[in-house]
Amino acid sequence: MKIGxxxxxxxxxxxxxxxxxxxxxxxxxxxxxxxxxxxxxxYEIVAKTGSKMEADKGCPACHNEQGGISFPPKHPVKPKDGPMRCLFCHKLQKAGK
Structure with missing residues (x-):
């Protein structure tokens, strides 16, 4: 067979x-x-429910632009742009690491 x-x-x-x-x-x-x-x-929410989206709901309590831990200037999504999906990019660490 010849390769053409x-x-x-x-x-x-x-x-x-x-x-x-x-x-x-x-x-x-x-x-x-x-x-x-x-x-x-x-970590406990994810371990118990298996839902990262459920755990994401608690992030805005501390990570917000209204006096909380602010986002870096080039952070792609901020709460006003849509729902928080922190654990889509920010991964949970494995125990012991």
Whole structure:
């Protein structure tokens, strides 16, 4: 079986896609949720219910722009833009890490 020109183009395209995928993948840059007494209730909610969205509901109590722990200037979503989905990007730490 002979490999034709279209086959080589397809193989090249797959190679380019693989190289781009490898180039953009890397270390997570978002901060993890601290495993401390303040955040312990959120870990317990996720462990009990399995719902990160349920745990997200408690974040605005401390993390807000009205005198709480403010967001960095380049933070993509703030409470006024929509529902808080903190645990979509900020991952929970595993016990012992």
């Amino acid at each position: 020109k279209k086959d080589w183009l397809f193989i090249g395209l797959i190679g380019i896609v693989a190289i781009i995928f490898i180039a953009i993948s890397g270390e997570e840059k978002t901060k993890k949720v601290p495993l401390d007494d303040t955040h312990k209730p959120f």
